[in-house]
Amino acid sequence: MIRSRNTVILLLALSVCALPLCRGEEPTAPKWAIRGGKVVTVTKGTLEGAVVLVSGGRIEKLVAAPGPGWKPPAGYKLIDAGERWIVPGFVELHSHIAGGDLNDMVYPVNPGFRTLDNIMPRNALLKRAQAGGVTTALFIPGSGTNMGGFGTLIKTAGKDLSEMLVRFPGALKIAQGGNPERRGGDIGYSRLGMNWLIRNALKEGKLYTEAWDAWEADKTKKKPLRNPRLEMFRGLFHKEYPVVVHTQGYHLILSTLRILHDEMGLWVVIDHGTFDGFELASEVAKRGIQVMNGPREFRWDNRRGGFRGLAYEWYRGGIKTIGVNTDSPVVPAEELIHQASMAVRFGLKEDVALAGITIHAARALGMEKRLGSLEAGKDADIVIWTGDPLDPRQSVVLTMVNGKIAYDTSKEPQRF
Amino acid sequence: MSMKPRAFRVMNFLAAFSLAMFFSSAVGSQEKKDKEEEKKKSSVHAVVGATVLPVSGPMVRRGTVTWKDGKILEVGAELDPPEGAEVHKGKGLYVCPGFVSVVSMGVGIATSSGNIRNGLDPWDRELAIALASGITTVQALPAPFFGGFGQDGPLSGGANSAIIKLTRGDLGGMLVREPAMNYFSLPTRQLELNYFLMRERFNQAKKYLAGRAEARAKKAKEPKLSSSLKLYVAVLENTRPTVFSPANNHEVKIVLSLSKEYGFDVVLNEPKDAWMMAAELAAGNVPVLVKSRGRDFDFNTTGPVFEKGQMAPVRRPAAFARAGCLVSILPYRRGISLSGLAGRVVATVDVDAAFAVRGGMSNEDALEAITLNPARILRVDDRLGSIEKGKDADLLILSGHPLDYRSFVLKAFINGKLYYERDKSRIFREVPLTRDK
Numbered sequence: 001m002i003r004s005r006n007t008v009i010l011l012l013a014l015s016v017c018a019l020p021l022c023r024g025e026e027p028t029a030p031k032w033a034i035r036g037g038k039v040v041t042v043t044k045g046t047l048e049g050a051v052v053l054v055s056g057g058r059i060e061k062l063v064a065a066p067g068p069g070w071k072p073p074a075g076y077k078l079i080d081a082g083e084r085w086i087v088p089g090f091v092e093l094h095s096h097i098a099g100g101d102l103n104d105m106v107y108p109v110n111p112g113f114r115t116l117d118n119i120m121p122r123n124a125l126l127k128r129a130q131a132g133g134v135t136t137a138l139f140i141p142g143s144g145t146n147m148g149g150f151g152t153l154i155k156t157a158g159k160d161l162s163e164m165l166v167r168f169p170g171a172l173k174i175a176q177g178g179n180p181e182r183r184g185g186d187i188g189y190s191r192l193g194m195n196w197l198i199r200n201a202l203k204e205g206k207l208y209t210e211a212w213d214a215w216e217a218d219k220t221k222k223k224p225l226r227n228p229r230l231e232m233f234r235g236l237f238h239k240e241y242p243v244v245v246h247t248q249g250y251h252l253i254l255s256t257l258r259i260l261h262d263e264m265g266l267w268v269v270i271d272h273g274t275f276d277g278f279e280l281a282s283e284v285a286k287r288g289i290q291v292m293n294g295p296r297e298f299r300w301d302n303r304r305g306g307f308r309g310l311a312y313e314w315y316r317g318g319i320k321t322i323g324v325n326t327d328s329p330v331v332p333a334e335e336l337i338h339q340a341s342m343a344v345r346f347g348l349k350e351d352v353a354l355a356g357i358t359i360h361a362a363r364a365l366g367m368e369k370r371l372g373s374l375e376a377g378k379d380a381d382i383v384i385w386t387g388d389p390l391d392p393r394q395s396v397v398l399t400m401v402n403g404k405i406a407y408d409t410s411k412e413p414q415r416f
Numbered sequence: 417m418s419m420k421p422r423a424f425r426v427m428n429f430l431a432a433f434s435l436a437m438f439f440s441s442a443v444g445s446q447e448k449k450d451k452e453e454e455k456k457k458s459s460v461h462a463v464v465g466a467t468v469l470p471v472s473g474p475m476v477r478r479g480t481v482t483w484k485d486g487k488i489l490e491v492g493a494e495l496d497p498p499e500g501a502e503v504h505k506g507k508g509l510y511v512c513p514g515f516v517s518v519v520s521m522g523v524g525i526a527t528s529s530g531n532i533r534n535g536l537d538p539w540d541r542e543l544a545i546a547l548a549s550g551i552t553t554v555q556a557l558p559a560p561f562f563g564g565f566g567q568d569g570p571l572s573g574g575a576n577s578a579i580i581k582l583t584r585g586d587l588g589g590m591l592v593r594e595p596a597m598n599y600f601s602l603p604t605r606q607l608e609l610n611y612f613l614m615r616e617r618f619n620q621a622k623k624y625l626a627g628r629a630e631a632r633a634k635k636a637k638e639p640k641l642s643s644s645l646k647l648y649v650a651v652l653e654n655t656r657p658t659v660f661s662p663a664n665n666h667e668v669k670i671v672l673s674l675s676k677e678y679g680f681d682v683v684l685n686e687p688k689d690a691w692m693m694a695a696e697l698a699a700g701n702v703p704v705l706v707k708s709r710g711r712d713f714d715f716n717t718t719g720p721v722f723e724k725g726q727m728a729p730v731r732r733p734a735a736f737a738r739a740g741c742l743v744s745i746l747p748y749r750r751g752i753s754l755s756g757l758a759g760r761v762v763a764t765v766d767v768d769a770a771f772a773v774r775g776g777m778s779n780e781d782a783l784e785a786i787t788l789n790p791a792r793i794l795r796v797d798d799r800l801g802s803i804e805k806g807k808d809a810d811l812l813i814l815s816g817h818p819l820d821y822r823s824f825v826l827k828a829f830i831n832g833k834l835y836y837e838r839d840k841s842r843i844f845r846e847v848p849l850t851r852d853k
Contacts, residue, residue: 100715123717131722274756296756305842310756312847329714331757338767341821342758347847392770392821393779395730414775415722416730 029403031055033072034382037083042358043373052086054380057403061376081384084397087354088374089135089381090336091361093244093292094271094325096142097125097333098154103144108180108188109201112229113149115139116168119161125333126156130399130407131415132334133389135381136166136362136371143175143246146188146197150232151244153365155381157399157406167241169232171269171365174198175246176256195255202264205233242267242365244292249275253284261287269364271325274310275299281317290364292356294325297342309346311353322348323356323364334416341390350390379403460484461832462497463813466506471513471780471788472802481511483809486832491803504813504827512783512818513802514552514810514828518705518790519685520762521569521750522559523551524580524590532556532578533594538587542752542763547582547836548843549763550818550825552810553791553800555596556580559751568749571661571685573601574647579794581810584835596794597683598650598658602667611670618678621648656795657681657703665689672700683793686746691727694739703742703793706732708771709760733785734776744790745769745782759821770819779819808832815849824849 032054039050039062051063053076063070072078096102099118104110119139129137135156141148153170155163176198177191187193211224212234235241243266247256253270257280261268268289270277274296284291291314299308314322324339326332331339340353362372370379380403387394395414399407407415461483468479470491480495481488489498497503517523524543527535535558537543546554557577560569577596583589603610627639641649651658660682662668668690675682684690685705690697697704710729722728727735736743745768748760759767769782777785791801799808809832816823824844828836838844 097715097717100717120717124719124721125714125717127721127723131728297758298756300754300756301846304846306845306847307843308846331760332710332714335709338759344851345821346758347851349851390821392767393773393819395774412723413726413728414731415728 033076036081036086041374092137095137098139102142109147129333133383143179148173157401209237244271248272278313285318295327311343312347321360460501463504469512470803516790517554520554575599698740730775733772
């Protein structure tokens, strides 16, 4: 008797505990009708006075010519942006700010490392990134070692990691030269050693992938041994996610093309591409490799005694999808658009610069169906600007991530 | 064989003669060329049909600016250029005063110690880049030994400084004044003791000045000035303002009280949270040098978000200006780096002014904060910082509004002479003027 009564009490207590959990769950995401002066879709031109309808965290549709008497459908809250611009959230391909601790420099290659466990949602630097219109960031390990580990693609806002997470693994980080030389003395001190280390690790991952592919296709009777350290290489060699490469300058990019693309057949994104790297633009373009140039945006050409705009030179050389990055915090995350503005200052066309940090950046990660433009069905990552985002005099008024308002200057001070 | 010596003599004579002719003609033509050049340079100039932003007054559409012998003659709408003037095309273009960089390190000087006048370098590459970006005057400080990206060393006490014009290739036009300002470091540790010692020195300096005045009145021998008092005496003499870099508002209060007690003018360099007391600074006529962008390379995920109770750097210049302070916008970094990080050096102070507009300043105030205000703070506003009759003809012809990030300087004049022309310079040759390709 006593025992059963206890059970009833326990059950009651449990149900009481469970109540707040049920209540805590989000009701259906709010529905928005956002009306602006200019709606920059990026992929389908710029629409004057259009309306973006948002429901369920996604863009439901665009109303191109709403007319003066237009009213939002029932259940939609109107955000009237007046003459302001509505722009898709920016996609950053080189970010280190989601949680710090990025360079574990004991082993030179670390395919087992991942940034997923380090992410600190709602941290100060991510909040500042929202104020620069950045809604998605690839949070990758540093370049202290040749293979820093696997990065995570996240949104810059969300109540917890599950809400922020876009994809894991987002990409593998490889650093081919420059920073990994800092360790000095061990193997990997020179590029001979580094190239061997990278090639060796990738070859191991490739053989592992092939062994499992053969097993899964019933081509072998010998089941391979599981190796957690190599497990994430399978997705890499199946091109489910790219390798983002810390590679810059003619010399290094040559080895990127040879080892990572031509030999290993990987999906490669060049994630610096600075100094005289643009001299290889035609070779890079031939292979369909995306370049996210930065954080250096110009090169002082000693031979010609003048500036060269790096993004402009890549574009001129054949990379029509050129984008920029911040390598934040090298350049603060909120200044991604400033990097694009500087690309324009040094010669790039405005629309190319904007596409480079929206749709082309999304495509570089294979996320073009969800991110990078204002189109029906895409994530509602929408930013309202006071005017042309490329003009440093204009600022963000409101940032919406997954259909939820993350930053709103009508309710809080301007962060950037 | 017999012909050879004679032929040799003849050839010798011919060679000497032609050499002499060559030299005399070369020297003659050089002199003539110099004179012509000088005549051309000192002649009357006019830019016609431009949108003129004089800074000291309202914008003039279809404006004309004329200058002669290095000084501005006239500014106005639809004026005809004076007869014989060299006319510069202004239609569709903008004209504004050359930017004044209130603090810079290593620009135009090739020295890290000693007097700056002895280390002026008119061929300095960083000078050429700053000029091509529209800066015509800087307060130059020596570059720090370890500068990093953009030579951003601290403004340490007793630093040498000079106001120099960026007259490329022309040493004579450079020096405006040395020293430009006094630099004073507040103690950072053992505060009780060091503040006491600091006041003691100010008292001694006061005593020294009194003694010196007395000696001068009596035409007696002046008292000896010890080297440890030199800076304190310079501060109290107040012939130029003294720059403090307060770390917090407590230090701002100390600086204000020192300034009141000993009667000298102060300038606050990057006063961290002093926007909270901007009204007090405005009431005390204390100018501020502020950045419009925050610290870079910040891994601190628990750092400021600039939410309630904090103020984002981008809003600070506007906050000071609204309170009535004299504001000069600092460049993101005090030097010029060619590392490749764009829009964050002394040459791109226009970008920092544009960021101040983002934070709530008007275009006019932001332009003033990189032209006339720094000239006022450096006490050279009788000559520099705006396009007004009688002032130095230091002006820019730009392809667009000076705060538009896409604008290029097409021509830069200093002391009325053309020192930079985009079409003839290599600096931006590889960057297209219009981006329609």
